[in-house]
Amino acid sequence: MRISNMSLILRHLQTSPALSRTRLARETGLSKATVSTLVAELCSRGLLIEEEPDLSGNVGRPSTGLRTAPRTAAGIGLEISGASLLLSIADLTGDVIARRCELVDDATHHPDTMIEHVAAMLSQALEQLTQQGTTVPGIVLAQPGIIDYTDNTVHYSSTLEWHDVAVADGVREAVARRIGPGRSVPAITLENDAKLAAVATYERYAQDGVHNLLYLSGGEGIGAGIIADGHLLRGWLGLTGEVGHMPVEPEGLACRCGRRGCWETRSGLQALTSTYPPGDAVRDETTSLDERIEILRQRFDAGDTELARRLRLSQQALARALAILADVLNPQVIVLSGYLAAFADVFVSPTASILKDRLLDQRAAVRLETSHLGQWASSHGAALVALESVLDNPTLVDIRPTC
Helix, strand or coil: CHHHHHHHHHHHHHHCCCECHHHHHHHHCCCHHHHHHHHHHHHHCCCEEECCCCCCCCCCCCCCCEEECCCCEEEEEEEEECCEEEEEEEECCCCEEEEEEEECCCCCCCHHHHHHHHHHHHHHHHHHHHHCCCECCEEEEEECCEEECCCCEEEEECCCCEEEECHHHHHHHHHHHHHCCCCCCCEEEEEEHHHHHHHHHHHHHHCCCCCCEEEEEECCCEEEEEEECCEECCCCCCCCCCHHHCECCCCCCECCCCCECECHHHHCCHHHHCCCCCCCHHHCCCCCHHHHHHHHHHHHHCCCHHHHHHHHHHHHHHHHHHHHHHHHHCCCEEEECCHHHHCHHHHHHHHHHHHHHCCCCHHHCCEEEECCCHHHHHHHHHHHHHCHHHHHCHHHCCCCCCC
């Protein structure tokens, strides 16, 4: 009960900062005595800090606000996205305190190569956080494709061309070798990149009362993260969101997954880049996704007519698919990312118009917007999820002798 009540207080202050002990007791339903005792312990663990009392002139004893403390605990999120590795570190305030991007010069995306690169980045981050006295409760790796949650493996990723790769175990072993004996490696878990991007995106929208959101990634493929009533929708095996493989043309183009007519054959990045010859910069998989999208944007602005034609076809496919998803999921907001956001002038207005025309109920009007997090959405979400263990059990952070 003590730990669950500490968790309740910590989570409440994470979303509603600067509350007094009295107000915290009222909003959580805990007694004032319980709140006082548990707040003292959370402060002793460095997880909460007190603000200066409010001396604005109100009658009575000035109240002291409580907030989650910065940098005491931090989660590490790392996205494995083909040519690049994106690392984000977030603390309990929700702030991202560090970011780093590295290119991986390996067009084959060989698991062993990727694992060593990932381990090198994580080891360096862990060393820096340890020196700062920051507790790292967990590491979450963001992966494109289907995750097997029973054994923490990548079951299948068409983007990386991986089948049943034990990424988490491989990274854990590689990090352990690098940091040396006698030091423990934080728990390492896997999650789908689009799901994690939805988690990070939702953090901002929740403040505005948006609790039903569809996040759509526009990269090598098309993936989705779905927030329903404030919760990430996973499904039976965690496969929710593989929308890029919805059959939109039963006898259509061959997809990397082995089937035909998948949505991403029309709206994935390859639907645009395949018009260019092998060796072209936009088909170079050792170049980061953002760089390739930027090149495409420059060519579009310069008047590339074939690219413009393919973008129109992609927009039409996007509108058809989103009309289906909007009816099925009833989101308040649909957020576009990746190249879909980079070409917002092509995608947003005409697609929003089609969605509006197809409304069954005018109350169900959906907003179509672009991501505010850019390429960092998945690693940001991963870092936030990596903090969940401390939010569930604050005693994972030791009491600090200086408190």
